Amino acid sequence: MKGEECPICGEIMEHDSDYLDGWCKLEESDDCPNGHYSYSYYTGVTVITIGNKQLFWNYNTSFADMQRIHHLADEMIKRYKARRINDQSIPSLSPS
Numbered sequence: 001m002k003g004e005e006c007p008i009c010g011e012i013m014e015h016d017s018d019y020l021d022g023w024c025k026l027e028e029s030d031d032c033p034n035g036h037y038s039y040s041y042y043t044g045v046t047v048i049t050i051g052n053k054q055l056f057w058n059y060n061t062s063f064a065d066m067q068r069i070h071h072l073a074d075e076m077i078k079r080y081k082a083r084r085i086n087d088q089s090i091p092s093l094s095p096s
């Protein structure tokens with residue numbers, strides 16, 4: 001199943017989701033085929049992986065903390081993108 005675009009390289013990520021009783025979301029994930037980024041949700045816990053770093057929150061996380069985490073994720077994505085241009089060890093952008 002096709003998912004959203006990777007925020008690092010723009011490739012379409014692999015999307016997976018599973019529902020309990022057809023409506024209650026049990027798990028969901030998006031993975032960049034180049035391994036830059038992944039988003040996963042499993043029984044109330046969300047984990048975002050950017051390069052080799054992870055951010056996570058759950059249903060107890062306050063709105064203010066969520067905003068901080070999202071801001072941090074944006075910042076990490078920006079830095080990861082910038083670093084990737086100068087670092088050949090990070091998987092390169094495929095031609096598009």
Ligand SMILES: [Zn+2]
Pocket residue numbers: 006007008009010011032033034035036037
């Ligand atoms: Zn990517």
